[in-house]
Amino acid sequence: MIQYIIRRVLYAFPLLLGVNILTFVLFFVVNSPDDMARMQLGHKHVTEQAVENWKRQRGYHLPLLWNAEASRASKVTETIFFQKSVGLFWFDFGISDSDRRNIGADIKQRMWPSLAVALPTLVLGLITNICVALLMVLFRRSYLEFGGIVLCVVLMSVSSLFYIIGGQFFIGKLLRLVPISGYDESLQALKFIALPIAIGVLAGIGSGARWYRTLFLEEVEKDYVRTARAKGLSETQVLFRHVLKNAMIPILTGVVVVLPLLFMGSLIMESFFSIPGLGSYTIDAINSQDFAIVRSMVFLGSVLYIVGLLLTDISYTLVDPRVRLS
């Protein structure tokens, strides 16, 4: 087990290196640092000197991959690729391009609001989806199930933007139950995050409940369920004791993959509700064309995804004793 984990962690390095090279090519080879400087400083009326200063301040004045002027080892280290990539591996993200703040400190601070919205959304969404799906399976081949399926397809077909706009309008503006947007420290935050969480859960029901329903239905047809019914268990007992337990394996492992990514937050949710999390941080970076932040977030996202994959494999062994890692 430990051996397996170590091997997987080692396997993560080539992946992260690949991610790094890809973003490097996108940001520095396709565009030169000069282009970035011009983009930040404005296109037209900008002097060579200003561009040079901008680059020097942010360390973009070095050669891309190979510094011929430097001596020995620093031929490799005194380059943009080395300087801007190596730090990422121990989460030293450097400073942002536009307002020169420490990216690592910003991320640490903004992680928690993201989590405060994303985690309850995930948990509540999971519970709701399972309940809805179980209800549909319990009343299968009835009008209730048919209505449920139709409702799911309808809910699926609405863009998530409309859920947010509609929720903000009806609950925030007309009924004035909660503030439309904003965030606060500690428990005061509850009234701000209630609406985003509710909307997140609602927006996920359509696809989530439908997907779980197919999982449950596959399980309901199996032999052991028939045996359980033959023993005289009632339909609800069969569903909760047998079907739910076994269908939880794919559901839980599907959830584990996204667990680490919860830190990244949801882009649109956070920016609509002005929650100072990592999602809105990313959007701001995209809008102000801050390559340093975008690159750090790409790296962070990849790390979290790989951690998620590892956790999935481990969770398989925990919930399903038939699976052995080798």
Place this chain on the structure above:
Amino acid sequence: MVVLWTDALVFVLLFGMSVLSVYMLSNPRMRRPLRQIGASKTGMVSLTVLLFFVAVGLLDSIHFHSKDSNEIVSVLDQWLSPIRLQGEKTYSAPFAAHLFGKELMVLEDGSPVWAYPRLQYGGAHLDDPESELFYDVLMKASIGFIKSAIPAAIVLVLLGKKFLHRKNALISQASAKAVAWTVFWIVVLCGTLLELSSYYHVLGTDKVGEDVLYQATKSIRTGLVIGTLTTLIMLPLAIVFGILAGFFRGWVDDTIQYLYTTLNSIPSVLLIAASILVVQIYMAKNEEQFTSLIVRADMRLLFLCMILGVTSWTGLCRMLRAETLKLREMEYVQAASALGVRRRIILFRHILPNVMHIVLISVVLDFSSLVLAEAVLSYINIGVDPTTHSWGNMINGARLEMAREPLVWWSLTASFLFMFTLVLAANLFADSVRDAFDPRRMG
């Protein structure tokens, strides 16, 4: 005649789809699943709605230089030119005869007054809008209804007499009737809207006074292009890599797995954002290549499709790899290789046709999520060009007016209705395609 890049690709895609459907119709193996789709009423009705959207999108994909102004316009623009050109000054509500906001006006005797000015085109033929408006709208709507309903009914009844009682048809009678009704209502709806549109702004006007109905109709093409061209770009990657990885295993498999895990591990929104930033810089650098606004917007749309294609092939690739791994151990493949059939032939004859159902299902399923993704991406400013008509841009523009009192609701409603119809139809059609082609669901 001007052929934009996306236009050309749209017609390539159309050609490919026609070839595919001719192949499917002539292949006896395909008759059972096709007949199952033909028997499902919801499937056929949603297919009809989809085809209507496609027709609008195609009309909007034939561009030429307009005679009077040197703009590039499409056939749809030409056809809708009354709606396109009759712009107002700023916001006006649906079926309004007055502007939405009060303005300072000078009366005949020279005294200034705050009032709602009359619209330049909407309801301009009325003398006294307050009393006449309602009956006039009703009149115009019934005229439009009668004008379109009678020819549509006659044509449909004639067609129905000719085709409905043919034996061995793919479409069942019940769904043929449902399709006929759908066509009838679509034609009537369009006829009524067109008739009304020449007198009123049926869905109001937006901030710069452009007709919202026109905007929403133009957005159809953007949605369709993103939903389909992305697939065109993603399919070759997914199919080639997926099948090769599953069939050859060894280092080919390792490399391809590494490739898609790397791509998958990057949050797709960020990868799209990064690529769009790069495209923006490239366009700013080579401004001389993009002569007109529409060419520039078109280029960005194409880039967006490519980027979405590159980020979205991994899922299908993984599925195809798993399926190929399973297939290559099947007896008939083993038999073929034992008989000395070349590997290339095995790939084309035995593996490829047997994974096609997965490809088909995932293409139809992906379509609706891509249309929805466009709106979200436009909201983060990494979607289509701000000058392109798209539902995402419409929502984005209207969102800023949410705080306004009274509410400007028509842009949001229009984009909601159009998007919802398209995505719902796509989802329902995808369901019936999946039911017909997925071997696990046959029963």
